[in-house]
Amino acid sequence: GAPFFHYDGSQLMAESVSVSELAARYGTPLYVYSRAALKAAWESYAQPLVNRNALVCFGMKANSNLAVLQQFAQWGSGFDIVSGGELARALKAGARPDTIVFSGVGKQDWEIKAALQAGVKCFNVESTDELERISLIASQLECTAPVSLRVNPDVDAKTHPYISTGLKDNKFGIAIEIAAQVYQRAAVLPGIRIVGVDCHIGSQITQIEPYLDALERLLNLLDTLAGLDIRLEHLDIGGGLGIRYQDETPIAPALLLDKVFARLEDRGYGYLQLIMEPGRSLVGNAGILVTRVQYLKHHESKNFAIVDAAMNDLLRPTLYDAWHGVLPVARPSDTSEANDTTQARVYDIVGPICESGDWLARDRQLLLQQNDLLAIESAGAYGFVMSGQYNTRPRCAEVMVDADQSYLIRPRETVEELFASEQMLPD
Numbered sequence: 001g002a003p004f005f006h007y008d009g010s011q012l013m014a015e016s017v018s019v020s021e022l023a024a025r026y027g028t029p030l031y032v033y034s035r036a037a038l039k040a041a042w043e044s045y046a047q048p049l050v051n052r053n054a055l056v057c058f059g060m061k062a063n064s065n066l067a068v069l070q071q072f073a074q075w076g077s078g079f080d081i082v083s084g085g086e087l088a089r090a091l092k093a094g095a096r097p098d099t100i101v102f103s104g105v106g107k108q109d110w111e112i113k114a115a116l117q118a119g120v121k122c123f124n125v126e127s128t129d130e131l132e133r134i135s136l137i138a139s140q141l142e143c144t145a146p147v148s149l150r151v152n153p154d155v156d157a158k159t160h161p162y163i164s165t166g167l168k169d170n171k172f173g174i175a176i177e178i179a180a181q182v183y184q185r186a187a188v189l190p191g192i193r194i195v196g197v198d199c200h201i202g203s204q205i206t207q208i209e210p211y212l213d214a215l216e217r218l219l220n221l222l223d224t225l226a227g228l229d230i231r232l233e234h235l236d237i238g239g240g241l242g243i244r245y246q247d248e249t250p251i252a253p254a255l256l257l258d259k260v261f262a263r264l265e266d267r268g269y270g271y272l273q274l275i276m277e278p279g280r281s282l283v284g285n286a287g288i289l290v291t292r293v294q295y296l297k298h299h300e301s302k303n304f305a306i307v308d309a310a311m312n313d314l315l316r317p318t319l320y321d322a323w324h325g326v327l328p329v330a331r332p333s334d335t336s337e338a339n340d341t342t343q344a345r346v347y348d349i350v351g352p353i354c355e356s357g358d359w360l361a362r363d364r365q366l367l368l369q370q371n372d373l374l375a376i377e378s379a380g381a382y383g384f385v386m387s388g389q390y391n392t393r394p395r396c397a398e399v400m401v402d403a404d405q406s407y408l409i410r411p412r413e414t415v416e417e418l419f420a421s422e423q424m425l426p427d
């Protein structure tokens, strides 16, 4: 996200605000988002969809802060939710219920009920058991549940190395071979209205082919369904578009969308509404995690920079071995600081948590001193939302920058809050 987080001389800026000023004002560790970066990512989907029958449903699991959701809702986004909690957040942030699709393999009764009462656009159903459950609850409430079946297209991961959720052997979706049967069952169940088909084949995908493979399989299914006199209103190809963390070349949404629309028209399905569920690609490079160096340790074979952020704040390195860029918030000038006492070394950036897996970045060449600020890049997706309170560490504050203004969109938790609701046993 180069233009939104950039250097002005030696200073890292978030739009027109200096990151070191944000750190001074709000403390560290601190999540900082750029509203302009969110808008630019949004436009990369919205532009190619002008005059198209399409809906973008932000995969809000990637970043569910109310201020972030509010922006997307104002720009016309729908939302892909996976829980009753996310439904409540989306509604609170101003989402229109008829733009919400409800995904997830384990929808509970109360969640199905809440979604029916809110009037969501559709349930992305992942099993026959779930279909029967939704039918029952809708009948009890005397309403009709709009459903799409999440089909598992079993796309070939061998030719396309990506984090896959569209393969046979995982818990997601309904196997494509039995999908037509399940649609026939849906057609006769009370309280069910069939409206669509969906799939989601994985995340951080950087090749177009898996999407097109999956699309062909969905279109073949639509042909079968037409033969059974089952007709749909929409086709949802999920999310999953990758972003640049290190040296990846992301797919431009416009490129994918053009190909998808062309195929839909070729196969006679141009009338379907196209839905996408992007998460990471709308928010990932719109956020950084700002952290302060506490201590430096120079061992014989290894240098550690111990910072005030940890795996509880940004879990991706620990959980996925994920690579995030690390930038100095004040870039050292080449000449003046390269002396004997301060020199660039190769550091592991680690947190204070009592686990060897508590690291944020490894083997980074940096010129560091105690109290220096660092920015962990690409932290806008699956960052704060995956954070926790392990070691009784309050979760970070979150700030949104808009041009030369900054807004505190979630205050730092206090230590007292962390156990305020816990109860001790009577003496």
Ligand code: LLP
Binding pocket: 059, 062, 080, 103, 104, 200, 202, 203, 204, 238, 239, 240, 241, 277, 278, 279, 280, 281, 316, 320, 381, 382
């Ligand atoms: N739709 C469904 C049904 C999903 O399961 C997901 C993400 C999305 C949409 C959004 O996918 P995206 O566009 O963000 O790739 N925590 C992991 C990523 C998990 C993605 C789970 N599903 C990470 O930090 O890399």
